[in-house]
Structure formats: structure tokens, C-alpha cells
Amino acid sequence: MECPIRKRVRSRVVNKLAILFTFIGIITCDPNELCFTDNDTRVKISFKRIIYSNTDSSFLENDTLIFSRITALGTDSIFVESDTLSTVVLPVNTGVNFTVFLFDSNQGSDTLELSYKTISRLISVECGPEQIIEDLEAGVFTFDSLGILNTALLEQVITNVEVYR
């Protein structure tokens, strides 16, 4: 059986603790808003030449192409004009879920259709909205072959699509 004095002290402590906790003010502050995110609306395409390939492994090297221009359907913008490149970074049309790119180079004219899923989100009220592009897939294309290395369009991704010759 509990001692009455001890019981009374315990009861007082309980009461005081309960009231103290109740009237404690909570001071909170918002973490600093960081508007930078890793999401990107540009696709990174690398051109590769197959030097050696079998079922187990393949050896590739960068394929440098002389582009007269690179454009896309649905825009008058010219993304690349008279340049020699082995990697290009091209914007995708975020208003729809696919973009058809047109490549004019020393290798001829080629097209590449890329489809994707666009997700919108509000980073924060201060930073505004952004778009997340994921599930990248190749549709119709005229290149010999290609591979999708990364299906998400992110700043940190080096290559999304590799085009092979």
C-alpha cells in the first residue's frame, strides 16, 4: 500500500506537470525554403558508335556528329544549329506527353519520338510549381538502335537516351 504522504506528493507533481505542459508555448520556425530541386524537363541524348558487340558485352565510343540543326515538332525553336556534338540536351514538351525531335546531321535526317509521364507539383507557395518527367520511353525512331538508360529526367542524370550507330 502506498504511503499517504508519498501519494499526495505524487498527485501534486502530476497536477503541476500536467498544467505546466499545457501552458508551454511552442515556438516553431519554418525551414528555409529551398526552391532548387533535382527535377529537369530536358532530356540528355548521347550518340555512340558500336566498336565491338556480342551477347555478353559491347564496346562503345562517343560518336561525334556534325549537326546542321535539331528541332522538334510543335515549336519554331532551333535547339542546336551548326554544331559538332556527341551529347545533346533537349527540352521536352511538358504540355503533352510526347515530343518528336528532328535531327539533321552529316549522317542524314532522323526522327526520334519520346513519350513520358508528366507530374505537376507545388514545391511550396514561395517557390511555385514544377514538373516531374518520368517513365521515359522511345516511340518511333529512324536511328539504327537506341537504349533508354534513365527513365527519369533529373539534373544529376548524365544520359537518358543512348543512340547507337
Place this chain on the structure above:
Amino acid sequence: MLRYIVSVFLLFSVIRGFSQTDTARVRPPKPPKVKKELKEFMPTGVRFGADLYSFSRNLWDESKTLTEFQLDVDFRHYLLVLEYGTSKIEEIEEGFSYTSNGSYIRIGPEVNVLYDPSSLHVVSLGLRYGSSTFDDQLIYNTEDAFGNTLIAVSNEKAKAQWAEFTLGTKAHLWKGLFMGFTLRYKFLKSVQFNELEPHWLPGFGENRADDNNQFGFSYYLAWRFGIRKKVDKSVITIEK
């Protein structure tokens, strides 16, 4: 011979009958263990409260209209808590507008860590399961190489679920009046959506992509309705 057999049979029947009566008389009554244990889990009161923090937030943040109510059933050391709330968000800024409208429930047990039979104060640790249903919409403009595009995306009847650890107090102020707060650590967030990642989850708060956890705070003003115990004479007799 038949008379003899019948007489012996009747004699045994009588003896057997007497012996059963004797056993019943001397057997002590079983202690009412089950009833005594059950008594500990009988509810002693029901508290109904409103979250003043949610209501006051409407005054200093015009974009948010929040309400939250809490009902808890007091089982001496333990409490069963049910919370219900609604949330309406309207963020209209230059270049975009975001609206969200939904409701949520949270349910879970709490243990009164400083339980004292002589006091009605509560200092509790608890767990919650939270679930919300909501509609939201984001309208904004994009300007890129493909021109100006007005994008309108929305979710209808989107769902979110999460879990919470809670630390709370309920201080007994006067008669049935209680005041107290609940601090929440929200985790295990799960959200279902289509082409719009929700910015605000009713009951959870801001849905940050880089952080699955969130802290929350509620400040309740509540009234406790005591549940009067029914006098069970049989239990009292047995306890003596």
C-alpha cells in the same frame, strides 16, 4: 430377486444424490477474476474537444480553413482517441493557384503515463493511424521552347494514409473542463495520386517531396462527461 436388485439400485441412487449435494455445499465460490479484470477496462468518461490551434489558424492564415475535433474514451490508464477534421486550402499567387478540400480521421490508443486515481489530469503517449480523402487542383502557366501553356491538373478523391507518435496533456481546469495539447510526429506517409502530386494532405499537412515526416501540434479545449458506474450487487457480494 428382482425386488432385491431394484432396492439396491434405489439405495445407490439416494446415496449418490446426497453425496452430490454435500459436495455442492462445501465447494467454495470461484473468485470473480474475470469481472475484476474487466472492471479495469470499463470506460470512466468521454471527453469531447475542439482544436483551438486549427480554428485560430484561420485568423492569421487566410488561405487555410481548418477544423478539428477530438473524442476520447477514458479507460483509467488508457484512452482511445478519435479525431476528425476538415481542411480547405486556397493558395492563389502570381502564376499559379492551388486548391484542396478534404477531411480526415485519426484513431489510436494512448497510455496515461502519470495516471493517478485521485486526479483527472492526463499526460499521455500514443499512436495514431491517420487517413484522409480530398480533391485538389493546380493551375499554372509554363513558358518554354514550346510556347505558353496553361496547365490544369487535379485529383479527385485522392487518398493519403500515415501513422503518428503523440505526446499530449489534458489538464483538468474546472468541473468537466480540460485544456491540453498534442504534439505529433507523423511518419509512414503514403499518398495515391495521378498527374498532380498533392501539396497539402488534410490531417497530415504539407506534403514535402524531400521529407516523408512531419511534426504537428493541436491545442484542445475539451469537456469531460463522466460515465456513472452501475452498481453490480453480485460483484460486491463476491468481493466481500
